[in-house]
Amino acid sequence: MIKEFKVTSEYITLGQFLKEESIVSSGGQAKWYLQENPVLLNGIKENRRGKKLRPGDTLEIAHETYELR
Template sequence: MEKIKINTEFIKLDQLLKYANAVEGGGMAKNVILDGMVKVNGEVVLQRGKKLRDGDIVKYNNEEYIISTEEK
């Protein structure tokens, strides 16, 4: 599981996929989310603007990413 550190209150799902280099760009992020290929905390999410906060776990393409804020 890869820890993704953010210094804001939240990060949007499509931005996270780009930030973590899980996808090549915004268009690809949109497509994999809308195709139901991304899970957040174990559930398929189809909203690319879904706000992810500290402790959320994203799974895509057999990789897991956990969101972490700087305060911890």
């Protein structure tokens, strides 16, 4: 099942996304999480918490797929 995530500004960072979705509770945890867990952005592995996510991007995290709108 694909979950939709609404981006309310031009972009959101990967770290902010992880916090918004309650996957992590802080930026420090986001850095650790991205080192230990595979995250795919548009099918490509991504581990930078500052990576800008924009509407139209697709994220795969912990067996969940998110479409950014």
